[in-house]
Amino acid sequence: MRAFIFPGQGSQSVGMGKALAEASPVAREVFQEVDDALGQHLFKLMTEGPADDLTLTENAQPAIMANAIATLRVLEQEGGVRLSEKAVFVAGHSLGEYSALCAAGAMDLATTAKLLKLRGQAMQAAVPVGEGAMAALLGADIEAAQKLADAAAEGEICTVANDNDPGQVVISGHKGAIERAVAMVKDFGIKRGVLLPVSAPFHCPLMQPAADAMKHALADAAVGAPVVPVYANVLAAPISNPMDIRARLVEQVTGRVRWRESVLAMFDAGVSDFVEFGGKVLAPMVKRSAPDANATSVVSMDDIEAVLKGF
Structure with missing residues (x-):
């Protein structure tokens, strides 16, 4: 059994997505759709920088998601695979939970990008810099x-x-x-x-103003049932109900990211293979938590081709 997993903040870097977009029209479509949804040239910032602007929470969050989803879409469309046939769960670390929900069809790409832009802005504004x-x-x-x-x-x-x-x-x-x-x-x-x-103290009670902002935004957002269950950060357990998803995403802003427990729970549920999309952060964490699991990071076209052989 396999789980698809998605990285969180800190996995951004100038140049991200560039080679993938040059190699695949599928990836270019994803980056363009995110740019259109946000009304900004996010992909230009991802590929050219400056690094300080890319690191800003409101840019880093949708950028990391876009890169992860582009990688997955290339695998799916050019490799002819369906997530629902190759994975039994999805999960993501912090903002990666939004990527996981988008990957599993619970949110469309434009909605996910807009929510993450707002989430980044709200988290940054919740606590004055330096406090x-x-x-x-x-x-x-x-x-x-x-x-x-x-x-x-x-x-x-x-x-x-x-x-x-x-x-x-x-x-x-x-x-x-x-x-x-x-x-x-x-x-x-x-x-x-x-x-x-x-730039801010994430996942603690000081983030309550951001949680309030996300509660309002998620109430109006189109959220459906994912094609496979998503492991919620705050529960370390799988959920599929759209109302549950909204509530857990709000709680996640101030709550603990229970990533170690999530990995162990998926492993205990029978997941032996973890595939990380768009980063190289989570796979090493998986191996430290569940040494008997297989964990692969998929970033490049070569990575995609290698993973397809294993499917």
């Missing part, structure tokens, strides 16, 4: 990370944002609390704490 921060804890399991976050909070927000794999947890909250946590890592048996170069 929030995030840090990666390396060599930390979820229990140690939670204890550290609780100790460092001192009345401020400091919480686990991403449970990525058995050795990497990300915390998020007020800048002072996150800096205290980084300084205290050794006391909790954690190898290292690294402040992340992010």
Whole structure:
């Protein structure tokens, strides 16, 4: 059994999608449709930069989704395969959950792009620059990370944002609390704490204004049932009902990305092969969480051809 998975923020880079678009008219159509939906030259920004503009949350989120969906569409249309026949689940890390829903037909491409543009803008606006921060804890399991976050909070927000794999947890909250946590890592048996170069403290209660904005936007958005269930970040469990999907996407803005648990749950449900589209971030996490699973990253035409041989 196979799951198709989709990366989150941080997997963007200048030049993304360029080679794929040069090689495939299918990919070019995806990038053009996203440009048209957003009314901006996002693909030009993806391929030419500048990097600072691409890294802005409101640009990075739809760009990462567009690149992932373009990669999948090339596989499907030029390889003659259907997602519903090759995957039993889809899942994505944070914004990647939107990519997964688009891939599985729960949202069309234009709707997904517009929602992610809004999501990026709302997340950026939720907390003034400089008030929030995030840090990666390396060599930390979820229990140690939670204890550290609780100790460092001192009345401020400091919480686990991403449970990525058995050795990497990300915390998020007020800048002072996150800096205290980084300084205290050794006391909790954690190898290292690294402040992340992010513009806002994602997946923590400080994001409530963004969650409110997404609740309003998702209420009006066309969301249908996916052709295969999607593993919701906040549940680490599969859902298919459109009302559930809307609610979980709202919760996800302030809630924890339970990626390690999602991988283990899919593996326990019989998934032995994980295929990541448009990035090379999630496959290594999968291998660290479920060492007996196969995990492949699909970015280039060569990657697509190699994966097709395995189908």
